[in-house]
């Protein structure tokens with residue numbers, strides 16, 4: 001099974017001399033269980049969901065959390081907002097039609 005390469009987003013070439021090392025012509029071959037590619041993200045997604053309800057992994061406030069968690073949370077939030085914007089491009093534009 002092939003999917004769009006997540007590294008180059010299916011472009012295969014970053015520029016004339018820099019070819020994506022993760023795919024062939026923008027397609028990435030899944031040769032095993034997809035879970036083996038994302039196994040560490042499951043826990044991170046659970047922590048991110050808990051954060052949305054005000055629950056943090058370590059005791060203390062936001063600034064007491066591990067740097068890796070804060071960076072991962074920023075990345076997941078960015079990716080989530082990007083996906084929402086792609087699915088619903090009018091969200092957040094705030095236009096009110098009279």
Ligand SMILES: [Zn+2]
Nearest residue numbers: 005008020023
């Ligand atoms: Zn690629």
